[in-house]
Each structure stands twice: as structure tokens, then as C-alpha cells.
Amino acid sequence: MHADLREAFAEWLAHLASGRRLSPKTVIAYERDVRQFLSFLGRQKNESPSLASLENLKPADLRAFLAERRQADVGSRSLMRQLAGLRSFAKYLERTERGEAAAFTAVRGPRVNRTLPKPMSAPAARAVTDADLRASEDRPQWVLARDAAVFALLYGCGLRISEALAITRQDAPIEGTDSVTVIGKGNKMRSVPVLAEVSAAITEYLALCPFTLAPDEPMFRGQKGGPLSARVVQLAMQSLRGALGLPSSATPHALRHSFATHLLSRGGDLRAIQELLGHASLSTTQGYTKVDASRLMAAYDAAHPRARP
Structure with missing residues (x-):
């Protein structure tokens, strides 16, 4: 040029x-x-x-x-x-x-068919955060606790996988901590509430982790001591899909979708959910209202006498 x-x-x-x-x-x-x-x-x-x-x-x-x-x-x-x-x-x-x-x-851009997020059921989402479900695997206990803690953050706080893996040791939401600060897209910081179950999972992982963690380094570690990669987390979820009989749509990111959908189905405010997810636009968050509506219609079609031919 x-x-x-x-x-x-x-x-x-x-x-x-x-x-x-x-x-x-x-x-x-x-x-x-x-x-x-x-x-x-x-x-x-x-x-x-x-x-x-x-x-x-x-x-x-x-x-x-x-x-x-x-x-x-x-x-x-x-x-x-x-x-x-x-x-x-x-x-x-x-x-x-x-x-x-x-x-x-x-020039007008190509038409894009927007696909709805595919959340997991509440029981399935809770199950993947349970390290005991993988106790039969030939894996160190600290690795199982680590994976469970990551999944707990994704489902319990609605984090992106990159946000969870970037949390440092000094910012770890251990027991007694009620929030965690993460850096999302565009380097935008937000504070997210942390459930007691999530803090307990992270505390357990840190107690079992065999590596010395510097305060300003990522708290989640791979088996050789380096920062944990997203690919390892995806493989752990793949293993759980087989153990729990979950569909291929059950991915680490689906836990974030599940967080939003389950909050909405319990009456969560859409604006508040937008802030928790770190969405720049409310229209992105509004996709979850369509998910919830589609689930209601599916239940209606399956159960209501007038819905049957």
C-alpha cells in the first residue's frame, strides 16, 4: 500500500x-x-x-x-x-x-440469522460445579476442585471464561468475600456479586493448589503451573457432558447463558442482568427474554389441552 x-x-x-x-x-x-x-x-x-x-x-x-x-x-x-x-x-x-x-x-451487510442462547437446566448447571461428580477420574483432586471453581464462577457470577481465568490471587473471591471485580470487553471493569457456594469452591481449590501463587498472577493454574487455558476448561466440560449425558450445547459459555436465563425466569431485572453480564447494549441482553419466552411456549404446547391438534 x-x-x-x-x-x-x-x-x-x-x-x-x-x-x-x-x-x-x-x-x-x-x-x-x-x-x-x-x-x-x-x-x-x-x-x-x-x-x-x-x-x-x-x-x-x-x-x-x-x-x-x-x-x-x-x-x-x-x-x-x-x-x-x-x-x-x-x-x-x-x-x-x-x-x-x-x-x-x-453497501448493506449480509443478513444474519440470530441464534438464541442455549442455556443448561438448573440441575445440570449446578451438577457441573460439583467436583465429586468426577471423583472416579484419574485426575489430581486439586484439578477437579479447580475445574469446579471455574464452572462455579461462570454459572454463579455469569462471567466470560476469559474474565474468570484472568482473576488474580489477590482478587480471588474467597470465603468472606461478597463480590469480585473483573475486566470485560473493552477493558471495562465491573463488580459482580459472589454467592457463598462460589466462594467456597474457590477457597477449596486454593487450599489444594500445589503451586505458590503470586498476588498479581492468575489464580487458576494448569497442571504444569502456568496460567490455565480456556481449552483445558472446554475439555473438562466435554468430559462432564459424557458423564452427565448433556448435549453438545453444554459448553463453558452456556453456563453464562444459564446464569442470565435462570435469573430472568426468577424475575430478575433486565437492566440489572445487563450490568452483571457486562453487555454494552441492552439489545444483547434482550436475547434472553426470547429464550425464556420460547421455553414458556414449549411448556404451553406440551401441556395445554388447547395447544394439541
């Missing part, structure tokens, strides 16, 4: 990371998405992309790019994210008076 575009591109990425405080993964994804488009543009125009070539873009150019990505079996959600990254870059160019790229806003 030309030097003018390269400079603007680098500044935009720095702005995403420091100005908008997006997560590193999101910045990397946006960088990759825009690079893919610029590579496509260079091939289409047979020239190195520049700020001028972006300003002269036609909607047909962008549609051709999306069509090529679709032919490469890229899904609608990925295409929507890619288009969002391109629009973000275009808006940044406008704000910094480097030109207008109107084509990015003139």
Missing part, C-alpha cells in the same frame, strides 16, 4: 487499541479484515492501494469483495464483522480529514 495509506492504517489501529480500548483480539481481527480488503483491491485495480483509491471506491467494488469472501465459505457473521472493520476505518479517515469513503456505508 502507498505510504499515505500505510500511515493512516497504523494510526487507526493505535486509535482502536488506546483510544477506543478495544480488546487485542478485536484489533487483530480488524487489522486482518482490512488487510484482506486492501489486498483484494490491489488485485482488482492492479495497483497499490492508496487513500485516493479508497475515496474513489464504488459500492460495486465492495460487493465484489464480499462475494469473493462468500465464495471462500466465509459466514455471514464474519462478513458483518469484516464490513464493520472497514466502516470503522473509513470513518477514521473522515474524522482525520484524509478523505471520504462513502462506498462502505452504501
